[in-house]
Amino acid sequence: MPIPFQTFDPDLFARAQPLLDDEWLARDPELAPVLPTVLARNVGQDWHKAGTFRHHLVGVTRSLTVWQQPRDVRLLGLLHSVYGNAFVDLVKFDPASERARLRELVGESAEHLVYLFCTQSRTQFVQKVLGQGMEADGSLLLDKDGTQHRLTPYEVAAFTIVSMADTIEQWFSWQDDIYSRFPHVQHRPQAVHWAASLWPGPMRPTGRMVHQINGLSKALKHPGLKDLLPTPPVFGHCNHHLSAANEAAAASLYWSVIQQDQPLVDLDVATGVLESAVRHNPWVGEPQMVLAQLYLSAGRHDDAKQAASSALHLFSAWGNSWDKRVQWDAWVAWTRILLQAAEGGPWPERLDKLNNVALRGAH
Template sequence: MASTAPPQSVSPPATADLQALLDAARPFLRGELEVVDPRLPSLVATLRSVGAGECWHKNASFLEHLVDIYRILHLWQAPEAVCLCGLYHSAYSNSSDNLAIFKPNTSRDVVRSFVGNAAERLIHLYCIVPWPTLIHNDLLSHYDDSELVKNLKLSEMSLQNARENGAFKGDETWRKKVQSLLPAKGIKVKHRKTGEDVLVSRRVVAVFLMMAMADFSDQFFGFQDMLFENGDGRLEFTGNNFWALWPGDGKPGLWMNLISRMGAVYMLVAREEELFTLERKKSKSHADSELPSEERDEDIELVLPPVFDSCTRVLDTGDQIEARDKYWEAVCEASKSGGAEHYDAVERKLRESIKKNPFVGEPRVVLGQLCLGKGRYEEAEREAEAGLRLLLGWGSPWDKRMSWEAWVAWARVLLMKARERSWPDTSRGIRNLGLVWRFE
């Protein structure tokens, strides 16, 4: 549907923030892993040589999943050791998947020679700690969504007060709860094979939370909702529909409420860690002031994943379901031919989806294409850019019918055409799109 409006001037070039996101993503989009880390091609080749590319893993091969986790963590600016832990997180098998990259008799020295001491230590802990129980039973189950929302606000005020005024209140309810669940000295968990006690620092627990966020976002889609009968969107793994046929209908999954709750707990732990260190500097008489920093892994930086407004928002389960369903109705109906009223209805559903879940990029990208077709170039540019930013921030797709790379490439095409103030009005013209190289 071509616009009858006169041509408009081209919008300014991409902002520095968007360009920075693209620059960070470009080595992954181009397959230039050596630009990210000179060791990375060799590390991936090792995974390939032991058969990781032959193993099924949810919506891809296990090799693809491992590289994706590295990419996500790297784009989230996680420390190098954490990214490498993501890449080799099943080196010794773990408590979530019955997959081990290497043979059972492979020594820790071999893995250490690949990734270094810091990363191997995290990998080993990840594989021996029953982290699903730790995250779901020992942490998430102790908070409901409303308490998380409340505590995020309270913790923000506490941290601001400490930074600006040097004021600390040890009796704050949100802090006391974090301290009870994850003491400053760490938490003891049972080795998943030997049953022995393993001390895990608070920062390592936070790292495992972030890794779980990346892990789930990469592999979860509608198939898991069928498997675990996740009708309420809480994804608590309580259902047992083992007859679910892979890969299902391709719908986006209802996993985002869970990830937002993980992010909220991660933020509470990160804020408590910052308050703890600030308080210790101010007062040497603090009860835990003599805890060695190395035992607390204070060298591990707790970066904030750029999702859910940097882990400050919890997505309501009802909003999650309605947003997914409106999106699915829109993309299914858009594939049918119709007049102006038909596409207006599709647009309304996309906007309703975005309103209910503003944290994913695909609905905005699809809306951007719809606006281009209607000749509304400024709106198309705004939606395509917003969708692209979200896709680059996640490092993984929400709608897994297409890969992350494909969604990013398509969003860039839409943004380029919106800035050119042009859009094909023939099917052949749509098919021939793809000159992404022109948009820099």
């Protein structure tokens, strides 16, 4: 069975490449004017899942930028929790007194999206979108305090896309446990489940949330939502299905190699396990990147080139990493090293010389 590698899209990589620079946001003409006000609220000091709140806001916005979303949706990504919400107790702007200030800073349409996203039930929103609860025109009814609020089709599309970016940026195994089965979370006593509570835990990639992101992506094909906003380039531009079982299998297979649960003298078993992981879930880059390195070690340069090119395409498509042990830009950097070697560049035979590898040219 052939391995479902992705075809590298140079235009997609060209959009992602400038975002590897830590200062990209400060140079973005639409977002840079907002950045000082956001940073002044100490977002770089607040904890948030696998990093800080600043890392999270920037990471969500990075995905939305790669996905070519318009200004108001990207601003929603940058500010999506600043009024607080049911998921976090962070309140960076008081919705009772500072809406006018934020409106003046970002404009009425963007502030309106931010306010709705923070104050409406996102759990209910995700439940209804995944359950195909939109109206025929793409609008969606949400209940809050006994009152119904109708989200417009544009708001539904924007919230769906931002929810996709929000999830891929932050979710890893710790949340798989403490938020188990989101958006249908059961209340469990923390002291009883103390082992699951220990942050950051083993830092495995999520075993269930890429499937949920896939479900959100398919909702964008609703006739009332289609073409309202640019389609994210993930899952083959949201055209392909990923089952929960395939995601779980792929994550488990990948992690078994990372944890060295396979024979260590020869690499044939680990290679086969990773190939199986990619067949189960061909939509995340990390298994393909590791597979590319195994191919290089085996002298299979053509296969390594195909795997590394596909991994680089997927990292570019997401704008965030699936495996949160290192940041997205580090995954991209190592993948480019592997691609360079697969295309005829140097690849060390000595183990210690891996410490010396460096990117050369335009890979």
